[in-house]
Amino acid sequence: MLVQFYNVSKIYPNGVKALDDISLKIDRGEFLFLMGPSGAGKSTLVKMLFREELPTRGQIFLASRSIVRMKRGEVPRLRRNIGIVFQDFKLLENKTVYENIAFAMEVVNASSKEIKERVTEVINMVGLKGKEKSFPGELSGGEQQRVGIARALANRPLLLIADEPTGNLDIDTSNEIMELLFNINRTGTTVIMATHARELVKSAGKRVLMLEQGKIVADTPPGEIAL
Amino acid sequence: MRPGSIIYFLREAFKSLSRNRLLSIATISTVAISILILGFAVLLTINAGALMNYLESDVEIVAFLDNDLTKSQITDIKQDLTAITGVKSVNFVSRERALAKLQEKYGGNEYNLKETLGKNPLPNSYEIKAEDPHNVPQIAVQVKKIDGIYKVNYGQGVVERLFKVTRWVRVVSMVFIVLLVFAAVFLIATTIRLAIFARRKEIYLMKLIGSTDWFIRWPFFIEGIFMGAAGGLIAILILAAGYGSLISHMDALFFLPLVTNPGILSNVYISLLVCGAVLGVLGTWISLNKFLDV
Structure with a gap:
């Protein structure tokens, strides 16, 4: 078991109840879609996994370690096991493709030899060979998201979290990005993806978790057609 | 690191x-x-x-001595002065020296003060410096009590200000x-x-x-x-x-x-x-x- 949520609730200081008594288990190697309307609590749930938000009540475990009881100084180690892909890519505009990916390894203190090898490897994996020296502004949206995914993969995470990764992309590009995420999942990385895009989810045949008003309203196992 | x-x-x-x-x-x-x-x-x-x-370091006490004191009485006074706590130095200024200073300061070469005045009107005195200038007023009070000293001057009023x-x-x-x-x-x-x-x-x-x-x-x-x-x-x-x-x-x-x-x-x-x-x-x-x- 990679991820466990036990009776997790989150009430923000302004009184908004984002999550309401969520219990959830995710296995190693799973691919999980997190669906639901805006404000259903998808982002809150995802942010709890890398401890940007803490629950008001309940327990969360990642690889059997409590995220809730973790000390502030232990958070970096937790995050090094998680790769995050953002809707708006969050690339550094003044760094090249290569530097953006290397950045993720530099900040966790990897040696320059490791960085060189791994960056080349993940650039090939996401299909951006030849674009190493381009700046994000010179790339299409799909290419920018590939850089984002390569950066998330650089530190060989146990878990890849993608929060609306196709939200800013057209249908064809979205399908390409999905294909890439499925490939990554096939190599053994657990993937959690929050999304609005029903079409992508329908055709995928993966486990789907439906959230509404902070509660799980459906948990469809892989192979069954959700929605 | x-x-x-x-x-x-x-x-x-x-x-x-x-x-x-x-x-x-x-x-x-x-x-x-x-x-x-x-x-x-x-x-x-x-x-x-x-x-x-x-x-502050310029602040000192001048104690003027009675004119009819003997040499040994003057020396005794010096001992009394030195015994006061907080006194740093005691310096004797004879009436002749005092007049010479005055001549230097105000008379210049044009007037001979001694001739003009006919006699030396100045008394013998002690110049007393305190270790801490802030204690000057208290020390002055004790100086005043010593026999043979008829006047104490330290810029009263001005010094406090x-x-x-x-x-x-x-x-x-x-x-x-x-x-x-x-x-x-x-x-x-x-x-x-x-x-x-x-x-x-x-x-x-x-x-x-x-x-x-x-x-x-x-x-x-x-x-x-x-x-x-x-x-x-x-x-x-x-x-x-x-x-x-x-x-x-x-x-x-x-x-x-x-x-x-x-x-x-x-x-x-x-x-x-x-x-x-x-x-x-x-x-x-x-x-x-x-x-x-x-």
């Missing part, structure tokens, strides 16, 4: 300095102006302090400097906050990727130290040039004793430089913590 990281931190710090050139210049200027004002206040305070010491003024000047200048330091910290922190705000996305990303707070802080601290020291250096150059020319001009114009001791001045300048670097780090610390809380 690995040696590789130090190089990484230095490289990142100087990359960021040149990339955010305008903000770097703004920060350095802010530090320079703050340190310049602070340094000006410090020099002013030091000179005010030196002037106060100079004025002088001490009030010197204390006021010292307190006010200290308060002023403390306020200036606070203003400088605030000003520099605000400017640095702008520079950090421009890079908040980068900091957020670093945090989510799993870098430690210190890994993020170091390049910013190096930047802060560099900008603080650079600003401090500019301020010191301006200050030293300005004060130097003031010394050379004032020398001819005033009797005011300016502090020119190179030891004291270089201490002031070095302290200001360190102060600049510390302000740079402090400003970075204050501004950065908010952005690290992810």
Whole structure:
């Protein structure tokens, strides 16, 4: 078991109840879609996994370690096991493709030899060979998201979290990005993806978790057609 | 910390300095102006302090002796005076010496005071210095009690007021400097906050990727130290040039004793430089913590 949520609730200081008594288990190697309307609590749930938000009540475990009881100084180690892909890519505009990916390894203190090898490897994996020296502004949206995914993969995470990764992309590009995420999942990385895009989810045949008003309203196992 | 990281931190710090050139210049200027004002206040305070010491050290007690005392009685009085606690020195001034001094001071070569006055009207006296000039009034009271002394003079009234003024000047200048330091910290922190705000996305990303707070802080601290020291250096150059020319001009114009001791001045300048670097780090610390809380 990679991820466990036990009776997790989150009430923000302004009184908004984002999550309401969520219990959830995710296995190693799973691919999980997190669906639901805006404000259903998808982002809150995802942010709890890398401890940007803490629950008001309940327990969360990642690889059997409590995220809730973790000390502030232990958070970096937790995050090094998680790769995050953002809707708006969050690339550094003044760094090249290569530097953006290397950045993720530099900040966790990897040696320059490791960085060189791994960056080349993940650039090939996401299909951006030849674009190493381009700046994000010179790339299409799909290419920018590939850089984002390569950066998330650089530190060989146990878990890849993608929060609306196709939200800013057209249908064809979205399908390409999905294909890439499925490939990554096939190599053994657990993937959690929050999304609005029903079409992508329908055709995928993966486990789907439906959230509404902070509660799980459906948990469809892989192979069954959700929605 | 690995040696590789130090190089990484230095490289990142100087990359960021040149990339955010305008903000770097703004920060350095802010530090320079703050340190310049602070340094000006410090020099002013030091000179005010030196002037106060100079004025206070001039305070002494003059005890006038009865005219009919014998030599041994005069010596006895000296012993009594020396026995008073807090007395630093006792110096006998004979009536002849007193007249000669007066002649020197007011008569010049045109008048012969002794001839004009017909006889020497001045008494023998003791000049008494206190270890701490502030104790002069209390010591004077005890001096007055000694037999054979008919009058004690220490600038009564004026001295008490002088001490009030010197204390006021010292307190006010200290308060002023403390306020200036606070203003400088605030000003520099605000400017640095702008520079950090421009890079908040980068900091957020670093945090989510799993870098430690210190890994993020170091390049910013190096930047802060560099900008603080650079600003401090500019301020010191301006200050030293300005004060130097003031010394050379004032020398001819005033009797005011300016502090020119190179030891004291270089201490002031070095302290200001360190102060600049510390302000740079402090400003970075204050501004950065908010952005690290992810």
